[in-house]
Structure formats: structure tokens, C-alpha cells
Amino acid sequence: MPDHDRHPFLHGLSKHRGAPPTVVVIFGASGDLTARKLVPAIYNLAVDGLLPADFFLIGFGRQPMPDTEFQQVAADAVREFSRREVQEDVWSRLAPRTLYVSGGYDEAAAYGRLSERIATIEKEIGQPLQTLFYISTPPSVFAPIIENLGASGLAARHVGQAHQSKVIIEKPFGKDLASAQSLNRTITAVFEESQVFRIDHYLGKETVQDLLVQRFANAIFEPLWNRNFVDHVQITVSEEVGVGTRAGYYEGSGALRDMMQNHTMQLLALTAMEPPVSLDAESIRNEKVKLLKAIQPLRLDATSGDVARAQYTEGLLGGNAVPGYLQEDGVAETSSTETYAALRLNINNWRWHGVPFYLRSGKRMARRVTEIAIRFKPAPGNIFAESERFQLAANTLAFQIQPDEGMSMILNAKIPGLETRTQPVKMNFKYATTFGSNTPEAYERLVLDAMIGDGTLFIRGDETERSWQLVTPILEHWQEQGRHGLDAYSAGSWGPPSSAALLAANRHTWREP
Numbered sequence: 001m002p003d004h005d006r007h008p009f010l011h012g013l014s015k016h017r018g019a020p021p022t023v024v025v026i027f028g029a030s031g032d033l034t035a036r037k038l039v040p041a042i043y044n045l046a047v048d049g050l051l052p053a054d055f056f057l058i059g060f061g062r063q064p065m066p067d068t069e070f071q072q073v074a075a076d077a078v079r080e081f082s083r084r085e086v087q088e089d090v091w092s093r094l095a096p097r098t099l100y101v102s103g104g105y106d107e108a109a110a111y112g113r114l115s116e117r118i119a120t121i122e123k124e125i126g127q128p129l130q131t132l133f134y135i136s137t138p139p140s141v142f143a144p145i146i147e148n149l150g151a152s153g154l155a156a157r158h159v160g161q162a163h164q165s166k167v168i169i170e171k172p173f174g175k176d177l178a179s180a181q182s183l184n185r186t187i188t189a190v191f192e193e194s195q196v197f198r199i200d201h202y203l204g205k206e207t208v209q210d211l212l213v214q215r216f217a218n219a220i221f222e223p224l225w226n227r228n229f230v231d232h233v234q235i236t237v238s239e240e241v242g243v244g245t246r247a248g249y250y251e252g253s254g255a256l257r258d259m260m261q262n263h264t265m266q267l268l269a270l271t272a273m274e275p276p277v278s279l280d281a282e283s284i285r286n287e288k289v290k291l292l293k294a295i296q297p298l299r300l301d302a303t304s305g306d307v308a309r310a311q312y313t314e315g316l317l318g319g320n321a322v323p324g325y326l327q328e329d330g331v332a333e334t335s336s337t338e339t340y341a342a343l344r345l346n347i348n349n350w351r352w353h354g355v356p357f358y359l360r361s362g363k364r365m366a367r368r369v370t371e372i373a374i375r376f377k378p379a380p381g382n383i384f385a386e387s388e389r390f391q392l393a394a395n396t397l398a399f400q401i402q403p404d405e406g407m408s409m410i411l412n413a414k415i416p417g418l419e420t421r422t423q424p425v426k427m428n429f430k431y432a433t434t435f436g437s438n439t440p441e442a443y444e445r446l447v448l449d450a451m452i453g454d455g456t457l458f459i460r461g462d463e464t465e466r467s468w469q470l471v472t473p474i475l476e477h478w479q480e481q482g483r484h485g486l487d488a489y490s491a492g493s494w495g496p497p498s499s500a501a502l503l504a505a506n507r508h509t510w511r512e513p
């Protein structure tokens with residue numbers, strides 16, 4: 001079989017992908033993410049027959065509990081959050097392989113107990129296990145966990161072999177450039193880069209992966225994908241939810257750290273990078289880093305700069321009145337945390353020089369949508385000059401990442417009739433119509449990829465540092481400015497005037513996706 005036929009990205013979640021015998025250890029086993037995403041993801045991989053025959057799950061947390069209690073916690077999580085009904089035969093095979101070890105995240109002896117537990121399982125099954133550590137705790141304990149994995153020898157289990165230890169690290173990966181660099185140093189003192197899987201769950205979304213297929217498996221796009229044909233690009237990641245119960249985390253984060261530095265920047269990188277030479281992780285990540293390096297430093301001035309930030313005020317969402325950010329539980333009365341951020345980026349390379357890229361992300365916006373819209377230049381010397389008869393719209397190719405996943409293209413068409421009149425029309429491709437709607441969750445894909453050692457959909461160390469390098473000056477500037485220059489938008493709207501002004505400077509307007 002040629003190499004590319006064996007590539008995991010091509011095979012997707014197919015049965016061709018063989019993960020070695022594995023034990024997944026989740027740090028933060030009693031947490032929200034473990035219950036809502038991780039345990040259901042593992043269960044759904046089991047349903048699809050994608051877990052290795054010898055698979056074990058160990059929850060690690062500070063509360064002592066017997067295995068049976070953790071098995072109950074895991075069963076409840078699957079019942080409540082799995083995308084598919086619980087199949088008792090699948091769960092009854094997984095449950096006895098779901099175990100628990102308690103201890104402090106910085107308690108050396110606890111890692112000794114964990115190590116012994118894994119060694120006991122290996123002895124029982126008579127073969128070595130790959131250990132995949134999933135760090136799903138608040139970031140304050142990321143470093144102590146990694147250091148203890150190093151000191152206990154757990155990080156070096158079966159090193160150099162196909163089933164050497166691996167580690168998945170949750171977001172946020174640092175809070176600025178210096179802290180991301182420091183975390184990278186902690187990690188690389190213990191693990192090789194090939195063992196490290198930094199999560200950005202947007203990369204696990206089906207439609208984000210489809211972006212690569214659309215761009216590089218269809219010959220018609222590449223000739224148009226540049227400054228000669230593209231007028232500008234808009235990337236929108238809007239949410240209807242507010243800060244909810246997460247003010248404790250969000251107050252120290254804000255939209256730029258929470259969504260822009262990672263998810264939105266990743267969408268930008270995949271949209272604008274050069275074609276990779278192959279689909280392997282390094283080729284794709286090299287291109288993403290090159291692209292991020294070509295982004296010019298942003299101008300920070302509040303009136304003529306490339307950045308906008310705002311907080312939501314009270315408003316109406318789906319007909320219901322919702323409070324403003326400052327009225328949310330746990331938010332300081334004088335908080336300057338932005339719940340919306342927009343950037344205007346210039347990419348200084350041959351492909352994109354002079355093409356503005358607009359990025360926006362906010363909470364409590366009119367609609368939950370993630371969309372990448374490529375707006376093309378007008379037809380040259382257009383013989384259908386815009387008039388009442390000839391209604392024309394700019395050709396726009398939009399990838400709807402979520403919800404209602406799909407792709408659309410705005411074209412101009414003749415209205416049927418004896419008179420020549422035109423009207424913009426939309427060609428639509430909907431995932432659900434063509435492929436059905438029960439697609440795997442991002443975490444299923446990502447946990448499986450880490451198990452088989454494929455880092456394509458994870459962030460490399462230099463990549464995360466480059467994107468922090470871009471946003472850190474903005475964060476510092478906003479911190480200095482406090483509430484000065486912080487704009488406002490009503491909950492349920494499409495964002496603040498300062499964000500519209502970023503586009504208006506180039507006579508552009510935001511799309512309403």
C-alpha cells in the first residue's frame with residue numbers, strides 16, 4: 001500500500017486505524033469536560049469498534065473513590081451526554097476497564113500509585129500498554145502534572161517505541177506569550193514534541209477538516225485563492241451563550257484569549273496557508289506556522305487601528321431578555337473583560353498582500369454561527385452595470401462550520417423571462433442532506449488521533465507561540481487602557497460600531513451569516 005493510502009487523515013474514523021493497546025489516564029476526572037465530552041467520546045469510539053481490544057480508562061482526581069463509584073460517574077456521563085443511546089453490551093465491556101486512582105496533582109506518591117496500577121494491568125494482560133495522559137484540569141496544575149509525569153518516569157514509559165507515552169493538553173495553553181513559552185519549556189523538558197498533543201477542539205470538527213478537502217481536492221479553487229481574485233475574507237465565530245457560570249475563568253480571559261488566539265486563528269491558518277506538500281502533520285503545521293508568521297503586527301489605536309473590543313449589554317435573545325455582562329454572576333462591576341473582539345489582519349506574502357482578513361468572535365451575539373466567507377472581486381468590465389434591472393452581488397464562497405454545516409456560493413443569475421434581468425442566487429450544499437447528521441464529535445476524532453499518534457489536528461509548540469506573539473501586544477494594550485476604548489453591543493446584536501468601522505475603512509461591511 002503506498003504511504004499516502006495509509007495516512008490516518010485519509011482513513012478518518014475507519015476501522016483501518018489501529019491504536020495499540022492503550023490506557024487513557026484523565027487528570028481532572030470529576031470535571032465538567034470529562035463528563036460532557038471525554039467519557040462520551042471514549043464510549044462512542046467503543047461503539048464504533050475503534051478502541052483497541054486492550055483498552056483501559058483511569059480517572060485521576062483528588063477525591064478518593066473506589067473504581068465502582070467512578071464507573072457509576074462515567075456511566076451517568078455517557079447516559080446524559082453521549083450523542084448515541086447507550087448500548088448495554090458496549091458499556092458492560094468498557095465499565096470493568098474503567099478504573100480510578102486518587103491523589104494530589106503535585107503529590108509524587110500519587111504518581112507512584114498510578115504507575116503501579118498501570119504495571120499491574122500490563123502484568124494481567126501480559127503485554128505493554130501505551131499510556132495516553134489527558135490533562136483536563138484548570139491550567140494552574142498543568143505544569144505540576146507534567147513535572148510529576150517526568151519525575152515518576154511515567155512520561156518515559158516505552159519511550160522510542162510505537163506505544164510510548166503521549167500527553168494531551170487542554171486549553172488554555174498559557175495566557176500570553178511568556179506563559180505559553182514557559183509551559184512549552186516545561187513540556188519539552190519531559191516529553192518529545194511527537195508525544196505532545198495540544199488541543200484545539202475546533203480542529204476536530206468535521207467541517208474544519210473538510211476545509212482542507214475542499215481547498216486541496218478541488219482544482220477549481222486554487223487558481224482563485226489569492227490577491228488577484230479575492231477581495232477580502234471574513235471569519236465569524238459567534239455564540240449566543242453568555243458567560244454563564246464561567247465568570248471565574250472568563251474574567252481573566254476574554255474573547256481574544258478564549259476564542260481568537262486559538263480557534264479563530266486556526267480557521268484563518270487553514271484558510272490562508274499554502275498547499276502543504278502532503279497531509280502529514282508536519283507538512284500541514286509547517287504551512288500554518290509560515291502563514292501565522294506572515295501576519296503583520298496589528299495597529300492598536302482605538303480609532304484607526306486594526307482591533308476592536310466590546311462587552312455585551314442587556315438585550316433580547318430569542319425573544320428573551322438577557323442581562324448585560326456586568327450584571328452576570330461573578331463579574332466585577334468595573335470589569336474591562338471583552339466579550340467580543342474583532343481584528344483586521346494583513347498577510348504579507350505573495351498570495352495575500354493587500355487582501356484584508358477580518359476576524360470576529362463574541363458571546364451573546366444574534367446567532368450561533370462559525371463561518372468563513374471568501375468574498376471575490378467584481379467581474380471586470382461588467383457589461384451588466386448595476387441598475388434596477390441588474391441586481392448584482394459580489395461572488396461569495398462561504399464555509400459554514402457550524403451549525404447547519406455546509407457550503408454556499410453566491411452567484412448572479414438571470415431571472416427567467418423575456419426581459420434580461422439578474423438576481424443574486426445561492427448555491428447550497430448541506431452536510432446533513434448529503435451525509436446525514438450523526439457525525440462524530442470533535443473529541444472522538446481527537447482522542448483517537450492522539451492514540452494513534454497523529455498530530456495533524458493538534459497545535460505544535462511554535463504555532464501556539466506565534467499566535468500568542470500576535471495577540472499579546474493587543475492584550476497588554478487593552479490591559480493598560482482598562483475600560484477606555486471598550487465599546488458595547490446589545491446582547492442579541494451582531495456586535496459593536498467599532499467593529500463595523502474596521503471594515504468601513506475599506507468600504508466593506510460584515511455579512512449577516
Ligand code: NDP
Nearest residue numbers: 028030031032033034061062063136137138139170171172
Ligand atoms: P473543571 O473546573 O471542572 O475542573 C476539572 C477538574 O480539575 C475538577 O473536577 C477537579 O478534579 C480538578 N480541579 C478543579 N480545580 C482545581 C484546582 N484549583 N486545583 C487542582 N485541581 C482542580 O474544569 P473543566 O472540566 O471545565 O475543564 C478542564 C479543562 O478543559 C480546562 O483546562 C478547560 O479550560 C478546558 N476546557 C473545558 C471545556 C468545557 O466545556 N468544560 C471546553 C474547552 C476546554 P478533582 O477534584 O477530581 O481533582
Ligand code: BG6
Nearest residue numbers: 171201239241258259263370402
Ligand atoms: C471554548 C471556549 O474553547 O469554546 C468557550 O472556552 C466557547 O467559551 C467554546 O463557548 C465554543 O465551542 P463550540 O464547539 O461550542 O463552538
